[in-house]
Amino acid sequence: MGSVTFDFADETVVVTGGSCGIGREIALRFADAGAAVVNFDVREEPKEEAFSVPTHELIQEAGGRATYVEGDVAEPERIADAVEAARAYGGVDVMVNNAGIYTTGPLRLLDPAAFDRVHDVNVRGVFFGCQAAAADMVERGVEGTIVNNASTESDLAERNQVHYSSSKGAVRMITRGAALELADYGIRVNAVAPGHTDTTLGGSEVGSSQRAHDEGELLKPVPMGRVGRPEDVAPAVLYLASDAAGYVTGELHYIDGGLRVY
Numbered sequence: 385m386g387s388v389t390f391d392f393a394d395e396t397v398v399v400t401g402g403s404c405g406i407g408r409e410i411a412l413r414f415a416d417a418g419a420a421v422v423n424f425d426v427r428e429e430p431k432e433e434a435f436s437v438p439t440h441e442l443i444q445e446a447g448g449r450a451t452y453v454e455g456d457v458a459e460p461e462r463i464a465d466a467v468e469a470a471r472a473y474g475g476v477d478v479m480v481n482n483a484g485i486y487t488t489g490p491l492r493l494l495d496p497a498a499f500d501r502v503h504d505v506n507v508r509g510v511f512f513g514c515q516a517a518a519a520d521m522v523e524r525g526v527e528g529t530i531v532n533n534a535s536t537e538s539d540l541a542e543r544n545q546v547h548y549s550s551s552k553g554a555v556r557m558i559t560r561g562a563a564l565e566l567a568d569y570g571i572r573v574n575a576v577a578p579g580h581t582d583t584t585l586g587g588s589e590v591g592s593s594q595r596a597h598d599e600g601e602l603l604k605p606v607p608m609g610r611v612g613r614p615e616d617v618a619p620a621v622l623y624l625a626s627d628a629a630g631y632v633t634g635e636l637h638y639i640d641g642g643l644r645v646y
Contacts, residue, residue: 397422402421410614417622422470424483425483460516494546506555507555510554527569534575559634559636572624579638609641
C-alpha cells in the first residue's frame with residue numbers, strides 16, 4: 385500500500401487536549417509535518433503510563449517548535465490565551481478542537497452538574513474554539529482550517545450516554561454551521577468522528593475499549609475486528625487540514641472500523 389506525507393512547514397497549529405490520547409498523536413503528527421504546535425490542555429503531563437515527556441517537550445527535543453498553554457476549554461478567555469500564544473509563531477493556521485470528556489449515566493438519574501460539565505467541555509470548548517480561531521484567521525486574512533473532534537455518537541445512540549451523545553451531536557452541527565458561515569472567508573471547518581478508540585478519555589484505562597470489544601460488551605461488533613487507536617485518527621485530521629481536502633468543508637469523517645456499516 386502507498387503512504388501519504390503532509391507538509392505544514394511555516395504553519396501554526398493549536399491542538400486542544402494535546403497532552404494525551406488522540407490529541408497528543410495529532411500534535412506530534414503535525415510537528416513531524418513541520419508545523420509549530422501549541423498544546424492547550426488542563427494538564428501538561430501525559431496520562432498514559434507509557435509516556436512521561438510532555439507533548440511540547442517531545443516536539444522540542446526532536447528539533448520542532450512547540451509550546452504548552454494551561455487552561456480549560458470551557459473558559460473562552462483561556463482559549464483566547466492559546467490563540468494569543470500562537471501569535472508568537474505567526475498566528476493560527478489550523479485549529480484542532482480535540483479536547484473532550486466522557487462519562488456515563490442513565491438519563492433518569494444523571495445530575496445537572498454532570499450534564500453541564502460534559503457540555504461545557506465538549507460543546508462550549510468546540511464552539512468558542514471555532515470562534516477564537518476564526519477571529520484570528522479573519523483578522524490576519526488567512527484562509528485557515530478548523531477540525532473538530534466529534535464521535536460516532538453524533539448520530540448513534542448508546543445506553544447511559546444521552547448527555548455525551550447529545551454533546552457530540554452538537555459538535556456535528558457546530559461544524560456544519562461554522563463551515564457555512566466561514567466559507568465566506570475561505571475558512572474550512574470539518575470534523576473527525578472516531579468510533580471506540582483506546583485512549584484515557586474519562587479516566588478509562590488504555591486497552592479497556594479493546595477488552596470490551598474482545599469480550600463482546602460493545603453495542604455491536606466492529607467489522608474490522610478491533611477498536612481504534614490514536615494513530616488511526618490523527619492522519620485523517622491532517623488530511624482535512626491539508627490542501628488535499630481543499631474542497632471539503634462541513635463534513636464528518638468517520639473513523640470507526642466499519643461500525644456504522646450496519
